Amino acid sequence: MSKFGMIAKxxxxxxxxDALAAILLEAAAAMEQxxxxxxxxxxxxxxxxxxxWVTEVWxxxxxxxxxxxxxxxxxxxxxxxxLIAGVEPTRLIPLGGxxxxxxxxxx
Amino acid sequence: MSKFGMIAKxxxxxxxxDALAAILLEAAAAMEQxxxxxxxxxxxxxxxxxxxWVTEVWxxxxxxxxxxxxxxxxxxxxxxxxLIAGVEPTRLIPLGGxxxxxxxxxx
Numbered sequence: 510m511s512k513f514g515m516i517a518k519x520x521x522x523x524x525x526x527d528a529l530a531a532i533l534l535e536a537a538a539a540m541e542q543x544x545x546x547x548x549x550x551x552x553x554x555x556x557x558x559x560x561x562w563v564t565e566v567w568x569x570x571x572x573x574x575x576x577x578x579x580x581x582x583x584x585x586x587x588x589x590x591x592l593i594a595g596v597e598p599t600r601l602i603p604l605g606g607x608x609x610x611x612x613x614x615x616x
Numbered sequence: 617m618s619k620f621g622m623i624a625k626x627x628x629x630x631x632x633x634d635a636l637a638a639i640l641l642e643a644a645a646a647m648e649q650x651x652x653x654x655x656x657x658x659x660x661x662x663x664x665x666x667x668x669w670v671t672e673v674w675x676x677x678x679x680x681x682x683x684x685x686x687x688x689x690x691x692x693x694x695x696x697x698x699l700i701a702g703v704e705p706t707r708l709i710p711l712g713g714x715x716x717x718x719x720x721x722x723x
Contacts, residue, residue, distance in 0.1 A: 514659050516623060516669060530711060537713035548655075548715035550673070552621050552708035562623060562708055564671045566657070566715075601659035601669055604637060606644035608655035608673075612715055 512547070512609070513570035514601030519561040525592040526559050532589045533563060539581055545572030547612035559594070566603060566612055619654070619716070620677035621708030626668040632699040633666050639696045640670060646688055652679030654719035666701070673710060673719055 521529045533551045540546040545568040554560035567573045576582055603609055628636045640658045647653040652675040661667035674680040683689055710716055 514657070514669075514671075516671065534712050540714040546714060548713075550621070550713040550716050551711045553711060555707040555709060562621075562706065563713075564621075564623065599669065600662040602662060604658045604660060605641055606655075606657040606670075607647040607653060608719055609657050 511569070512603045513567040513573055514603045515563070515565040515567070515573065516599045516601065517563045517565075518597040519563065519593060520595040521559045521561065521592055522594045523559060526553075526561060529589060529592040530561055532585055532592070533561060536582070536585050539585075540576075543572070543576060544613070545569065546576065566609070568613065570600075618676070619710045620674040620680055621710045622670070622672040622674070622680065623706045623708065624670045624672075625704040625706075626670065626700060627702040628666045628668065628699055629701050630666060633660075633668060636696060636699040637668055639692055639699070640668060643689070643692050646692075647683075650679070650683060651720070652676065653683065673716070675720065677707075 519529060530551060530553070537549045537551055540549045546565070547568060548564065548566035550564045552562045552564065554562060626636060637658060637660070644656045644658055647656045653672070654675060655671065655673040657671045659669045659671065661669060
């Protein structure tokens with residue numbers, strides 16, 4: 510089964526970027542318990558003050574879909590929603606590259 | 617020193633996506649020798665047939681800048697250029713998240 514990737518661009522409401530980043534970092538910490546989540550990095554944009562980017566790699570797309578149904582994920586989304594002006598998710602198929610195979614090698 | 621991230625969206629000329637992906641995967645393979653390059657993943661877009669996304673993590677921004685001056689990188693860029701309709705690079709500051717610290721932990 511091929512891996513699954515996601516890049517999500519979050520635009521926070523003015524002044525809310527750091528509060529949104531904190532919720533996304535909490536979600537990232539919760540992913541430590543989710544074996545099929547191989548990478549979940551929260552990034553600031555260097556140039557856009559209200560923008561955050563999350564880059565994800567999953568063992569397969571179904572695990573990503575299942576995580577969105579988890580109670581803890583839904584609760585985090587509810588807390589994040591008032592801070593968010595927009596989200597642009599992009600679904601990806603990772604082809605290869607440095608670091609990809611060493612992520613979660615026993616998955 | 618904080619880590620550095622990059623997301624680059626490549627739009628290939630029609631019919632050239634796979635040839636461009638091959639060059640990007642060659643570049644990713646060359647990064648195995650570049651200690652400061654911690655992650656360099658080449659991804660297909662699920663929905664956009666001419667689009668590739670590269671997600672990168674570097675130990676610091678200077679190492680990324682230096683890699684662009686390497687002869688092998690410049691040669692790859694010259695070969696890729698005729699295949700590319702557009703590139704949108706986004707410079708990032710990785711804040712944290714699952715997998716980030718386990719990338720290249722001795723850097």
